[in-house]
Amino acid sequence: MDDPLDVDLALWGKSRGLPTRYPLICHLLDSAAAVEALWDHYLSPGLRTSLAGGLGTDELHARSLLAYWAGLHDICKCMSCFQEQDKIGFSQLADYPEVNATPKGHAFAAHVWLGQLLSALGYKVGRTPSPAIRVAQLLGGHHGTFSPFNHHEFRDPLGSLPALGEGRWEEQRQIIAAVVHELTGRPEPPQEVSDAGGALACGLVILADWLVSQDDFLRKRIDAGLPERGDADCLERHLTRSRSAVPQLLREAGLGRLTFKPGGFSDDFPFQPNGLQRSISESLPGLVDGDPGLLLIMAPMGEGKTEAALHAGRLMGEASGRPGYFIGLPTMATSDQMLRRVDGFRRDRIEGADSLTLLHGMAWLNAAYSPEGEEIGVLTHDPMATRWLRGSKRGLLANLSVGTIDQALMAVLRGRHNVLRMLGLVGKVLVVDEVHAYDSYMQGLLKTLLGWLGALEVPVVLLSATLPVAVGRRLAEAYLAGAGCRDQQVPEVTYPGWIYVSPRAAVSVPVDSRERTLRVETHDVPIAPDGHPGRLPALREILAPLLREGGCAAVICNTVAEAQQTYLMLRDWVRRSETAGRKPPEIRLLHSRFEAQRREQITQEMVGWFGKDAGDGRPPAAILVATQVIEQSLDLDFDVVVSDLAPIALLLQRAGRCQRHPALDGKRPAWAKDLMRLVVLTPAGQEGTLAIPRAWPYVYPRALLRRTHDALAGLPDGVVAIPGAIQGLVDQVYDENFDDETSPCLSDDVARLADEQAKDLYAQMAAIPTPGRVGDLSQLSGDDFVSELSTRLGADSGRVVCCTVASDGQLMLGDKPLPVVEAGGGAAKKWFTKDQVRLVMSNTIPVPGTWLSGLSADNAAPPAWADSPHLSDLVVVRMSGDQMSGLLGDRSLWLSAELGLSEFPATAG
Structure with a gap:
């Protein structure tokens, strides 16, 4: 039997990539020191309050408890199936019994083993949320997921998990736990650990573990000297040195306290x-x-x-x-x-x-x-x-x-x-x-x-x-x-x-707000045989003053394809038009289907043209054709905004880009002075009634488009008083009560509300329980169903990268070869460099998921991309010819700096 405080330093905690194996006890004490430093130098006062409150205690006691728990998180690396991962290190372990059992992860083993240890220290045991069970679960979750609690495992950890090993394996786990408890101040057990307290405590342990697991930190600790013996005095000295070293580690990581300068x-x-x-x-x-x-x-x-x-x-x-x-x-x-x-x-x-x-x-x-x-x-x-x-x-x-x-x-x-x-x-x-x-x-x-x-x-x-x-x-x-x-x-x-x-x-x-009057005009536009609205006649009428007198306009379309087609028609019209001796308007296109770097370039150019700080950079005459990408958070100002019909909330957002900055009022053309103007293009059928194009219900609910159309038709004199009329308009369109004749419930309303209720239900299924309703911390972890869900339900899209083919068959991005050869990282595992990945990702283009069916062999990404988290899901489109055309499956696509990725060439129109 070992001395009660004599830890076997041959038990390693970190090994890969290090000049020597790093003792398990040293890593555990480093983690405890990291929690103390995070508490003292990083965690905000409010976060410390939340942690202490979740543990039902004061902040000083909470600090000690959390350091102790961090010092236990990897304790079940003292297990044969873990130690034998380093064959040389395993061969240096003496007097440990052979364990013939199915290997188990050390995090799950900690979840099973720690409950009995904590119970012996006086932690309450009872129903699932009891402190002994909660702490065992949260420490077992330090790899990011929690395992369900099992009463049999708690009552008999060695019997239920033979991989833990008995004899010296168990003795050393007990010794390590006792040393950590002693050196972290022997904190008294908490009276409670709430679900929120358990979640935050686990997050803090993960953070501490990640910080002190960095190779540079471990090498510095090795160079500074590891303990010669596993007795309490040597280990206390190691903990003292760790406590001195970790604050610098936090500074290097960028974790510190933030304060603001005082003032109003x-x-x-x-x-x-x-x-x-x-x-x-x-x-x-x-x-x-x-x-x-x-x-x-x-x-x-x-x-x-x-x-x-x-x-x-x-x-x-x-x-x-x-x-x-x-x-x-x-x-x-x-x-x-x-x-x-x-x-x-x-x-x-x-x-x-x-x-x-x-x-x-x-x-x-x-x-x-x-x-x-x-x-x-x-x-x-x-x-x-x-x-x-x-x-x-x-x-x-x-x-x-x-x-x-x-x-x-x-x-x-x-x-x-x-x-x-x-x-x-x-x-x-x-x-x-x-x-x-x-x-x-x-x-x-x-x-x-x-x-x-x-x-x-x-x-x-x-x-x-x-x-x-x-x-x-x-x-x-x-x-x-x-x-x-x-x-x-x-x-x-x-x-x-x-x-x-x-x-x-x-x-x-x-609050008081600047009162403005928004004039809303609606123009019926016929649906063309191809199913798209025929916008050009209405746009020529609306934009004619801009060609004669100058000014800046935005034309916002509901889909990328329609924005591209509209741009081509306006481009050709502007080229053919007389401008009374003026320079023809500049015209640009902005949507999501440009290469990432090109989209950013266009966005910054448009902010330079139409932003509040544009100054002399604002063109005397310009038209921006765009999609929804400009309706939110882009601080742009236009003399007039023309938009496809969209739900009223988004129309008003688009209108917010119209004459946005009073400082620019003196620069507006005569036709736009004192007239905040939104022109809505309403698709109409042969009888002049609303006819929603085929693609639009995939973007916006049909009911909201209809209700917005009706709301606009009912505007008194086509005017919206800002701010006074905004909330009433929004609530009118999004009304969820259909109790009277003034607000009838139609079939598309039923479909919209059913869709919203279904989405809310999916959110409840995908989300963790609300606070106070988490019995078992495993309820915070995922399962096979929710792992397929993201924060955006049904976000059906992918990314493509368009390449050319050199004479030798090599794929090219511009004048640079497509990265297909792994580089860096050593012989065992090679990785792409950051510059290589940046080159590819800056040329990626988002496309609808429906475009990714029936792909051909030519669309396959290079095999070397399969293991890259950034590149593995990308699809290649091989482009050729002067017009840069290629196939995505059987879909013909064209790429240009002017249009982005389209289903027709830039010369069309």
């Missing part, structure tokens, strides 16, 4: 607040003091909601001890634009560690975020984010994050490492922009997330210009239910205005 709104931004901003800056401080809650801002387009949210988020974060933000947006493009605004804000207003991450699938292609040739290490000299924070699943741990809302919603999907995402969210303020832009499935996931954030006292800011009142109420109710205030009434928003709800407050505040 005018300190946050270089201008005086408008009515909305002033109302929030004056009234919100008295509501948020010690009382985290949810702020819903509903105000017209162009009213400075982003600045209001950043200021409000700062006030709410400081009051709740959770400084920092995650700002969630509907698309990658809107996220990229928001990054620039948040970056400017942080440079002026933030002190301390101010890491900023951009979170979406193509973030690392963003030149502002990830410039070519960068080398990012320690968080100094104002990098946006360290290399470590840019790693998979880590971005939400930054103090400031901008990205698609999916990144936050994944915290409540039953998927791997969702608790780490939750940990990142709970330490900051959640800001969700364009709340109206999410379908019922995403709204369902958002309600679950708001319930968790309400339970954990996390401040939330929601923004929208066109949100139906019923949707806003449901979101606020979800937050209050999580906070334990299910019966509290949500006040009505007086549009424009804001509400603030918390366990102690329910306030609705109307």
Whole structure:
């Protein structure tokens, strides 16, 4: 029998890629030290409060408990099936019995073994949520998923899991556990571990484990000297050295405390607040003091909601001890634009560690975020984010994050490492922009997330210009239910205005807003034989003054194909038209089906032309033909906006790009002065009645298109008073009550509501339970059904990369060979370099999933891409000829810098 505190240092915890095996006990003590450092130097005060509250104790005791638990997470690496993975290391183990049993993962083994150990230390045992069971489960979940609790495994761990091994295997596990307990201060057992407390604790353990598992850190610890013996004194010295080393590790990772410079709104931004901003800056401080809650801002387009949210988020974060933000947006493009605004804000207003991450699938292609040739290490000299924070699943741990809302919603999907995402969210303020832009499935996931954030006292800011009142109420109710205030009434928003709800407050505040008049014109456009609206005659009439006198216009189409066709028709019309001696208008096309780098190039060019800071860069005459990509978060200004019929909320968003900035009013042509104008192209059949094109119901519900058409027809004098008429119009179209003759329920209404109810049900199935309803932590993990779901239900799309074929048969991207040969990484496993992957991904194009059926051998990606997480799902299109044409299956496609990827050449029209 070993000395009670004599650990066998031959038991290794880390081995691969290291000059020598790293002892298991050293890794466990490193993890404990990392939790202590994270608690002291990184976790926000509010997050520490949430963790302590979830453990039913004070912060000092919670710190000690969490360090102890982190020191146990890998304890079942003391198991034959793990140790024998390093044959040489395994051969150096003496007096360990042979174990003939089916191998099991060490994380699952910890889940089975730790319950009895903790019970012996006085942890309560009882029903599934008891502390002994919860802690065993959360530590067994440190690889990102939780296993279901089994009473037989708990009562007899060695009997139920023979792979654990008896004899010296069991003796050493007991010794290691005793050493960790002793060196972390012998913390008393907690009286409770809530479901939220267990989830956050697991997230913290994962974070600590990842930090101290980095090869560079392990090599430095090896170079500094490992313990010579496994007695308590030597191991205590190792822990002391780890405690000294880990704070630097956190700094290198970009994990630190964020603080803001003191001041008011005018300190946050270089201008005086408008009515909305002033109302929030004056009234919100008295509501948020010690009382985290949810702020819903509903105000017209162009009213400075982003600045209001950043200021409000700062006030709410400081009051709740959770400084920092995650700002969630509907698309990658809107996220990229928001990054620039948040970056400017942080440079002026933030002190301390101010890491900023951009979170979406193509973030690392963003030149502002990830410039070519960068080398990012320690968080100094104002990098946006360290290399470590840019790693998979880590971005939400930054103090400031901008990205698609999916990144936050994944915290409540039953998927791997969702608790780490939750940990990142709970330490900051959640800001969700364009709340109206999410379908019922995403709204369902958002309600679950708001319930968790309400339970954990996390401040939330929601923004929208066109949100139906019923949707806003449901979101606020979800937050209050999580906070334990299910019966509290949500006040009505007086549009424009804001509400603030918390366990102690329910306030609705109307605000003054710039009053404008939006003139809405409807033009019937016939459906052509090909099923598309015949827009050109109406567009020639609408845009004729622009050709004569100049000005800037946006033409927004509902589908990419229709935008491309419309662009070609307008391009040819402009070329043929007389412009009274003026230079012909510039004309551009913007949609999602360009190569990633080309789309970003066009987007930035359009911001330079039509943004509020365009100045002399604004063309005297220009037309932008686009799809929905410009209706949200792109700060563009046009003299007139022409749009296909779309649901009223989105039409109003599009109208928000019309004469958006008063500073430009003096530069507008005579035909556009004092006239905020939206022209809606309504597809009409032979009898002049609404005729919805075949493709549109795949984009928008038929019922919303019809109801919007009817609402526009009923506008008094074709005028919308902004802001006064906006909420009424939105609620009229999205009305869910069909109780009287003025609001009849038609078959397409039934179909829409059924679809929304089904999506909400799918969201409930895919999401984790609401707080307080998690009996077994395995309910937070995924299964075969929900693993196929994402945050966007039915997001049926793929990506293609268009190549040419050189004379020697080599595939080319421009003048560079398509990367097909693996490079770097050593002989055992080779990987593509970042530059190679960047080259491919910057040339990818999203396409509908229906385009990916019946692919040919020519569409197959190079075999070497199969193991690359970025490249494995891509499809190749081989292009040839002067017009760059190729086949995707049996579908003919053309690629040009002018049109992007299309089903017809750029010369058509």
